[in-house]
Amino acid sequence: MNVNKIIAWLRKARRLHVRETFVNLRHAKKLTILIHVIAWSASLIWIIPFLGVFMASLRPMQEIVDGWWNFDVFSPTFRGYTIAWTSPPDAPLSRAILNSMIVAIPSTFLPILVAALGAYSFARFKFPTRDLLFLAVVLLQTIPQQMVIIPIFFLTIRIGLWNNYLGLILVHTAFALPWQILFLRNFFSVLPVEVEEAARIDGASYLKIFYRIVLPLSLPAIASLVALQFVWVWNDFFFALILIFSPELRLATQAVASLHGRFIDWNVITAGSIIVMIFPIAMYFALQRYYVRGILAGAVKG
Amino acid sequence: MRLRKTVTPLLFLIPTLILLILFVLFPLMNTVYLSFLNKEDRFAGLENYEQIFDDQLFWNPGNLAAGRPPPYGALIHNGIWILIHLPLSIFSGLLLAVLLREVKGGAIIKSIVFLGMVIPMIVGGILLRFIYVNDAGIVNGFLRAVGLGSLARTWTAFPETILLALILGTVWIWTGFSMIVYSAGLEGIPIELFEAAEIDGTSCWRTFWRITLPMLKPATIVVVTMTVLWELKIFDIVWVIQQGGPQGASMVMTLLMFLQAFLYQGPAQNYHTASAIATMLTILTVGFAAYMVYRMVKI
Secondary structure, eight states: OOHHHHHHHHHHHHHHHHHHHHHHHHHHHHHHHHHHHHHHHHHHHHHHHHHHHHHHTTSOHHHHHTOTTOOSSOOOOSHHHHHHHHOSTTSOHHHHHHHHHHHHHHHHHHHHHHHHHHHHHHHHOOOTTHHHHHHHHHHGGGOOTHHHHHHHHHHHHHTTOTTSHHHHHHHHHHHHHHHHHHHHHHHHHTSOSHHHHHHHHTTOOHHHHIIIIIHHHTHHHHHHHHHHHHHHHHHOOHHHHHHOOSGGGOOHHHHHHHHHHHOOOHHHHHHHHHHHHHHHHHHHHHTHHHHHHHHHHHHHTO | OHHHHHHHHHHHHHHHHHHHIIIIIHHHHHHHHHHTBOTTSOBOTTHHHHHHHHOTTTOOHHHHHTTOOSOOOHHHHHHHHHHHHHHHHHHHHHHHHHHHHHSTTHHHHHHHHHHHHHSOHHHHHHHHHHHHSTTTOHHHHHHHHTTOGGGOSOGGGSTTTHHHHHHHHHHHHHHHHHHHHHHHHHHTSOHHHHHHHHHTTOOHHHHIIIIIHHHTHHHHHHHHHHHHHHHHTOOHHHHHHHTTOSTTTTOOHHHHHHIIIIIOOGGGOOHHHHHHHHHHHHHHHHHHHHHHHHHHHHO
16 A cells, blocks of 8 residues: 555545534534533423422412412512411420421431441441341331331330420431441441551550540541431421320421411411421531432442 | 450440330331231231221222222322332433533532422422412413413312322422432443543444443432332321322322321221231332342342
């Protein structure tokens, strides 16, 4: 093959290549625009209902009936928030929010402490039946709440913890343990053991190593657990519905459900909904990275 | 020293074991036990299980076979929920995960889509009822805007429409989960694979089918598992919208269990049939989860 022929062939190939990339670029640009249009309009489907609830919570009922997206008349009002916050007088939503705080904060930290102790034991100590026991604990997380609620109902009545926050907190704690132990054991088992061994040689007790070395190193994992567990407890309705009875003790989810039952005024209902959902949403945005990481780590277990 | 070595792990585990035995393991076994007793506390074999299948609210395939609208019974409703909700939420989550990678502001959209997973399901139910309500709901507003105003109605008020309306609504709520898992799955695919495909001149479509989708298989298993468990355990949304009505058209297993155990008065109130429903639900969730974990270990 002579050189000229090769050069001609190369030139042709290059021209072809250039044309191809040019076509690709134009094609790609069109595609990018198309993708943006599809993505943003699909996203509107998720944004609009939230926007609707927000708008309805600020407008009187007669304007909502015409559609909250209709702005011919627009008279914003906080009436819905005021009514939702203070009604009914004997057990207002404000009280329920406070109650939910009283339940959610201990129900967040107590299981993490218990699960961390348990997970540390599974991660660091060798004892007979360890793996079997660990498997059994992990399996318990697929048990639905409905499977345990009837005996728990009778048990809490018998030991005086029915209609009592301590009972609810203990139930939430126990129910959180399986997934938290799995999550923390996986985290502990990749922490370097050298530091702990050194501390051991210096004569530190296991408990001291646990809270002076292991817990501080585990703060990222604990942040994930705090975010997820707080939101889970705050959002729970089923346990609260059965274990908490007195109106003045009711939690936020129970209060908003009863608000929805008592009012036909969407202004009040949507305002109440926003008050109740703002807390988990705030927690999510405050710890977003940890929240998502926790969901993914929890999800990988299947 | 030898003693301390065996006692320490136990000490660390004691709080866990006490709580789990008292509030999970013991109640779990007790529920199974209750499901085999009759109301006089005598052993009844499978009587309770037969009884719930005689209950029209639990098992009513007659309407389905005759092509009539719901109620079909709680078990079938949960089944329909899985059949429709699972593919739709997987598809919409995957679509959003793939598209939003390329889009400016994608992270913000993802946060908003994910809010469905963060809000209480009670509020999620209220939100769904609000979008479906006749005059003020955006769904009917949209139908009127495109000239289909004759279809407008309160979608959650009729037995013919409530089940489908709730299923589609829960797709909206649950898409955030599959989107997040698929997004993480996409991040995990080595970029070299896409580059290699591009050099070989593989089309986008082919790349998606031949590279992206197979690489996402672990993510898919996770999404399918968690979604099916969620569909089986759904409660709050159904409770807050119509408490299983109208005429039982939105009844699900968890709700029927709750009604029989805690809400019904007189002879309809029955801890034993409620325990039987809970036991069946648990067999379904644990069985399915175990099967999926087995699938996951295999790949």
